[in-house]
Amino acid sequence: MAFRDHLKIIQGQFMTSFDQVMLKKSIFLNASVLSPHYVPKDLPFREHQITEIMTILSSALRGQKPRNLIIYGKTGTGKTCTVKHVMEEFIKAAKNGSMHYVNCRIYNSRYRILQKIMKNYVPELEKSGFGLPYLYEKLIEIASGGQQIVLVLDEVDMVKDLDELVYTLTRSNDEIQNGGVSIIGISNKLSFKDALDPRSRSSLYETEMVFPPYSAEQLQKILSERVKEGFVDNVVDPSAINLAAAITSQETGDARYALKLLHRAGELAEHENKTKISDSEVEAARKKVEFDLTAETINTLPQMHQIVLYSIASLSLSGSKYTRLEREKDSGDEGALLFSGEVYEDYERACKKLGKRARSTRWYREYLNDLEVLGLISTIPSSKGIRGHTTLIKMCSDPKSIKDILHKLLWPN
Ligand SMILES: Nc1ncnc2c1ncn2[C@@H]1O[C@H](COP(=O)(O)OP(=O)(O)OP(=O)(O)O)[C@@H](O)[C@H]1O
Ligand SMILES: [Mg+2]
Structure with missing residues (x-):
């Protein structure tokens, strides 16, 4: 077959699939009403x-x-x-x-x-x-x-x-x-x-x-109202709305989280060419939303906090002195325990690489405290015998993804 014919076929196929994409009906009626910046006309329960x-x-x-x-x-x-x-x-x-x-x-x-x-x-x-x-x-x-x-x-x-x-x-x-x-x-x-x-x-x-935080019933009503505006009729299974409301009220009662859950569930359904959002999409969206929220928190951190967190993520991946000393690795993907001192040394090295001056250990302790309040890390005072009284640090999310986000933020090019 001549090259030109090949090209025609390729172009033909491409055109067809592009047309298909364009013609594919979206399950969203107006995705922007699911954005956190949208102010709805009615605010039930307020x-x-x-x-x-x-x-x-x-x-x-x-x-x-x-x-x-x-x-x-x-x-x-x-x-x-x-x-x-x-x-x-x-x-x-x-x-x-x-x-x-x-x-x-x-x-x-x-x-x-x-x-x-x-x-x-x-x-x-x-x-x-x-x-x-x-x-x-x-x-x-x-x-x-x-x-x-x-x-x-x-x-x-x-x-x-x-x-x-x-x-x-x-x-x-x-x-x-x-x-x-x-x-x-x-x-x-x-x-x-x-x-x-x-x-x-x-x-x-x-x-x-x-x-006050919203109850599951209140979230259910808030979500149902938004579904009417955001999705095509009958796309969202009522049980999926109930599940999103139940998951959210178990966590925090945060309406933003509930809306994100539904938005992400919609994106997942669309990605998989499904025409309905059911419980399984909401379940699958849960992990993504948690990660989205962590990523947002990290994005808005001041740079020194980001560098400390970067060091914690890096050491969690590369292996810590604590692990080598104690010869017990922490349960896999959540990352190992780290000595506060080794994190500080790594933070100093990272600052140097970025051409920044590392702050004193007093500030460093403040940063650790802030990161803990935000739920990004947890700290444990070490038991006696491990280098006197040091603090042990543990990452709360997957260190690899956190490191990737921070790497992009700290070294954008
Ligand atoms: N009663 C309600 N009815 C409909 N939507 C609501 C209601 N309360 C909150 N929302 C929606 O939930 C999301 C979060 O609300 P909002 O931004 O007002 O929260 P907030 O209390 O200011 O949170 P933060 O403390 O994080 O700033 C928004 O998308 C908002 O439209
Ligand atoms: Mg607000």
């Missing part, structure tokens, strides 16, 4: 919280400064979407009021937060170079025109100089004539309250609200 926040903010509509509010709740309990929902309503209703949302994971200092908010009023601020006093004066000037300014500080515990920020905003109210500035802080970290200066604590915690 009606009470919505009313309470609206009641607090209603003072602003009457020209009075609302009380400051702090919202606490575990991850995925609907804090962000509830406040965003109220914000949409507030903006529609307020004549002399404005509400600004700031994600403090990104804007994590007093200066950056004020700059972000004031940009909405003073476009020239796009070009940086304006000092804090200027931003402060502008805030007072704008509020004094009779404005009630409400700042939503999401993930407020991430603000490095939170005491200073709260103090600055509180003090601004003494200088504003007609208007006011108030704060809605959102956090999923219970302990950060204790780290605050007593003065800013009492100011920020004027009102406190707790968002």
Whole structure:
């Protein structure tokens, strides 16, 4: 057969299979409604919280400064979407009021937060170079025109100089004539309250609200609503929804996790050319979602934490001094136990390779503590006899995958 005929056949086959791909019906109606950034119109089981926040903010509509509010709740309990929902309503209703949302994971200092908010009023601020006093004066000037300014500080515990920020905003109210500035802080970290200066604590915690985790029944309802918008009719088996809700409520009651589980189950079904999502896809998605969440956590870690974790993953794979000394390997794929000292030495080497200065052992212990709080590692104080009192470290997930993620982050090229 001539080369040209071969080519025709190959092209023909390719065209057919490409056409097939294009014609294949997706089981998703609109996958974006399953994304964590989507704010649904209705928020079942948060009606009470919505009313309470609206009641607090209603003072602003009457020209009075609302009380400051702090919202606490575990991850995925609907804090962000509830406040965003109220914000949409507030903006529609307020004549002399404005509400600004700031994600403090990104804007994590007093200066950056004020700059972000004031940009909405003073476009020239796009070009940086304006000092804090200027931003402060502008805030007072704008509020004094009779404005009630409400700042939503999401993930407020991430603000490095939170005491200073709260103090600055509180003090601004003494200088504003007609208007006011108030704060809605959102956090999923219970302990950060204790780290605050007593003065800013009492100011920020004027009102406190707790968002409870969702039960399996509540998650089931939330998922069913989203399935209607996100998937083609009858694609998702009702028992798959129940299973996703049950798995999630056993773990944390985190609605984000439940939605991810369903999203991943849909992708798996589609990948395998299935037209239905049943229990088996949800089960299979579970591992993937856990890994997705770990990967997200690692992505948002500061670099020094990433380097320490990289060393832990590397040593877990290459074999540790502890293993050699004790001649007992830990149960396979979860990785071996490591001496804290050998991890620190490896961390120093990794820093050198990256052209970074390694931090002191005091900082290193802080990093280990943070990594443990995030559930990435666990530490065990060693029993007597093993080099006095050292800490033993163990990786909580598969070290190979963790090392691969970190390698890409630390050495992108
Ligand atoms: N009552 C609800 N009804 C419908 N969807 C919800 C509800 N609560 C949460 N969700 C969905 O769950 C996901 C997580 O919600 P959200 O981002 O508001 O959680 P959060 O409490 O802010 O979590 P974190 O502390 O991790 O920031 C979002 O996709 C949101 O749309
Ligand atoms: Mg949130």
